[in-house]
Amino acid sequence: MIVADKKPIEEIIEEIRDKKRVLVLGCNECVTVCEAGGKKEVGVLSSALRMYFLKNSTETRIEEKTLERQCDHEYLEEIRDIVDQYDAVVSLACGVGVQFMAEKYHATPVYPGVNTCFLGATEERGLWTERCQACGDCILAHTGGICPVSRCAKRVLNGPCGGATNGKCEISKETDCAWHLIIERLKALGRLDDYEKISSVKDWSTDRAGGPRKILREDVQ
Amino acid sequence: MGCMEGDCHFNSGNFRARKRIEQAQKILETIGIGGQRAQMYNLSSSEGPLFAQIAFEMYEKIKEMGPNPIKMVKKKAA
Amino acid sequence: MELKTSSRLEKILAAGHLAVTSECGPPRGSDPDVITKKANMIKDHVDAINITDNQTAVTRMCSLAACIRLKLMGLDPILQMVTRDRNRIALQSDILGAASFDINNILCLSGDHQSFGDCAQGQNVHDIDSMQLIQTVRHMRDQGKFLGGDDIKRPPRMFVGAAANPFADPFEIRVPRLAKKIAVGVEFIQTQCIYNLDKFEEWMRLARERGLLERVYILAGITPMKNAGMARYMKNRVPGMEVPDELVKRLAGVPKKEQAKEGIKIGIESIQRLKEVQGLSGFHIMAIEWEEKVPEIAESAGLYPRPNID
DSSP: OEEEEEOOHHHHHHHHTTOSEEEEEEESSHHHHTTSSSHHHHHHHHHHHHHHHHHTTOOOEEEEEEESOSSSHHHHGGGTTTGGGOSEEEEOSOHHHHHHHHHHSTTSOEEESEEEEEEEEEEETTEEEEEEOOOSSOOGGGTTTOOHHHHSTTOOSSOOOTTOBTTBOTTOTTSBOHHHHHHHHHHHTTOGGGGGSOOOOOOGGGSGGGOSOOOOOGGGO | OBOOTTOOTTSSHHHHHHHHHHHHHHHHHHTTSOGGGSOOOBOOTTOHHHHHHHHHHHHHHHHHHOSOHHHHHHHHHO | OOOOSOOHHHHHHHTTOOEEEEEEOOOSSSOHHHHHHHHHHHGGGOSEEEEOSSGGGOOOSOHHHHHHHHHHTTOOEEEEEESSSOOHHHHHHHHHHHHHTTOOEEEEEOOOOGGGSSOTTSOOOOSSOHHHHHHHHHIIIIIOBOTTSOBOSSOOOOEEEEEEOTTSSOGGGHHHHHHHHHHTTOOEEEEEEOSOHHHHHHHHHHHHHTTGGGTSEEEEEEOOOSSHHHHHHHHHHSTTOOOOHHHHHHHHTSOGGGHHHHHHHHHHHHHHHHTTSTTEEEEEEOOTTOGGGHHHHHHHTTOOSOOOOO
16 A cells, blocks of 8 residues: 655644645545544644644634545545635645645645655554555566565665675665565575576666556546 | 553553653644643552642643643633 | 687686786765876786775766776776666766777676765666676677667677675575676676685685586685774674674784784785685785785785786
């Protein structure tokens, strides 16, 4: 899922301090699972903002709502009748939701309330780690199901590099060396011979490098 | 107030509570209300006198910090 | 083996001599004299000189410019090239730039992560990895083509090298990794500096058993210790480095002002022992900011004068 983290409240205050009526808009999907932008976080943020503005005698009204998703037209439509009452929206959705809001409600300023960080999984409560870089051309079949593009700091496709120590990456003792993991996995699968297969240069045109990406499925249109 | 660490009837409710109080303290500090207005104490349900003592300590602390800034603003406005 | 380039290093190795290489780090500025001074200190004792490429991700004068300066002095540089900072267009482009000055040795590396250096907030590139870079240089040289498929006018004629670290883990893939580099076309290897001679000899033995030493020239990396503190630092703080306890003890057991001499002595002893290793083709003496010791080490280890192969 998309993993995000709350933005510092000072940053949010800075953006909306001159607004009179603000809607804090949460999302019930990824940001709820990573406890950054769901109904609960909307509540906490709104409370804190109200207290701040009250203390500073500012006439800013904060209201709350949480949508099922902010990346689908049908859910964003739900606020069509009320959006004009606000002079700003603080969206706690991921970057996608924030932008979809901006596109849909052209005349309403929208500010991000979270930093969208990566595609990842919940390793345990409170710990999310990156797994995918959305390169657009998945090579997991060749690396035992472990991705060197997202989990190797140098995205080497014929690893490991010379810097790994005790199975950890040179950048941090807490970061696993992806190639160490791949080798262990190939061993477990009885496929260590695959290690010597040469990965040829990657086609990065399906990655960010190729420009903003799009998928069109005419069969479902 | 939470039970002594290790004695929670719900196993870890008091640990979670402590972490949430710490979060609340950070937020209150950032928005200028004062992080010290929220505190976590651990004691057992049988320690009545200790409870009273803690309550009094907190009262003294808050008196020293002064009224909630929001209250002051509301008073001024009135 | 038939010569593929006009590289002096290749000639010496092909003739069966023990080759000697060393390295110079470019300055953190634009003063060319830094490079010329260092090079002059070692030029008569080595067959080729590596120029590092923004080593430890610290921004320095580029390797290519420093290599050109060496070439203009009539010396033989080895262009170190990391894949951290340049995409495939820039890599091929710099290779052609080097080839236009007839720089004929290249060492293909990944490069230390930028978080170690002075621009930790920068992007890294890693468009291709070091193995793919070896493949690319060979492709440009032997097929005379760019990666994109077009023909290269006056293709580069470079002798292609890479690094190897017999001490990185896991040990079980160290020889397969060497085999992989040979499969993609590497022609010479410079190893990480060696202090655990037993382990290095074991790695060489395994490589020899697989027939790999008939297909690649291995140069053993030697770095003299300046003092016990340096030994301890390298033991504990440098990734992929193995420094035996006995070595630290030996250095620490000598008075501080004698430790440098002892470090040099250990380096010379290592070379003398490794000379006997079957299939070893030479030595890569790395004495960063201590270049003045290279002549002494080479002479005491019996590697001077350099063979005349012209």
